[in-house]
Amino acid sequence: MHNTNELTDEECGHLARILVASLRVTQRHHFFSWVHGPMQSLIPHEILLCGLADESGYLLHERFTACRYFKDDHYHRVIHPGDGLINQLSQEWQAFGEPRMIAAHKDEAGGWHARLSELELKNVAFHGMSWINGQIRGYASFSRVRAPFDGRLALYVDILLPHLLATLVRVLAHEARTRTDSERPIGLITAREVEVLTWVREGKTNDEIAAILGLSMLTVKNHLRHAMKKLVVRTRGQAVAKAIALGFLRAQGVRGDTQ
Missing domain, CATH: 1.10.10.10 (Winged helix-like DNA-binding domain superfamily/Winged helix DNA-binding domain)
Known part of the structure; x- marks a missing residue:
């Protein structure tokens, strides 16, 4: 496995297919098919949580998952603005400025393994984007990831995050325009x-x-x-x-x- 930020020809092929496929994404079900289709080649996962900040700085959350174990209660606990997982991950991301990667069965301070298991997430690969004032602009959190938690996964998340959020913006804008x-x-x-x-x-x-x-x-x-x-x-x-x-x-x- 590579230790540099260079992509192999195979990885470049996967990335190209993901980016080209995103151009056809205009509706929510398209987005779901995209993240659970082409994007699986680089980030195989079952649960995607993502958020975008509106004009006031309020973070709007979306979830795209077919995991039958991840219930509404788990979701609301994860996005709780106080002690929710996303809030904590966001703070850690802002502190270090790089993807936050927490693998399953890895003992870490803070009881991450037990917490992720309780929330039916198992593992998490989190990354965010910020405005020029340092406030969070958006994030993506992949869970139940079926890939090694190494530098390659962090690289994929880093590369794809801006495009993922831009595609989600297009979907939400389309919904606003076509709302009956x-x-x-x-x-x-x-x-x-x-x-x-x-x-x-x-x-x-x-x-x-x-x-x-x-x-x-x-x-x-x-x-x-x-x-x-x-x-x-x-x-x-x-x-x-x-x-x-x-x-x-x-x-x-x-x-x-x-x-």
Whole structure:
């Protein structure tokens, strides 16, 4: 295995096919097929989490995985803005400026092996990009990677990250342009729903929000469900992001943070 940053002819061929295939990616299912198709030749993986910062610095997360073990609960714990894995990896990446590679079964300080196993990730290859002010612009986190965690994998992640994020931007921009009337918000969210979303933005669970607001957990869940229906979204994170984009909710407290 090479120790330099030079690619072999075979690696160059894989890279060329990945880049050319990306030109046909305009929709979410195209992106899924791309990362679980051509990109597997250099980074064989089962779970891809990635994020892009919006104009306010709020980090919007996306996941592309067919792993049946990685559930919604795992995902929300991973992207938690406080003690979530992505937040910690982002901080370590910003400190060192290079891909963060954590292989399975490798004893490291901080109990990484147990934590990754608990979250059904097994391993992680994380890398980010920053704005000129040093704040995070976007990231990609590959897990359940079936390749040696060495300098070659770090090189592949380093090379592909900018193109991966640019392709994701194209997909999200296409979705925004082609969104139909039926996919637009169908009503104003209430002050209480905004209040619940405010605490969701801060990474609080339904139980924690219920305790803070003096409500039952069922009431919190109903408020959140109604807000998601009005905003025409599927997840808590999407509800917060859309509420911010539409001006219902401010992105205060998350600039420069990871969510």
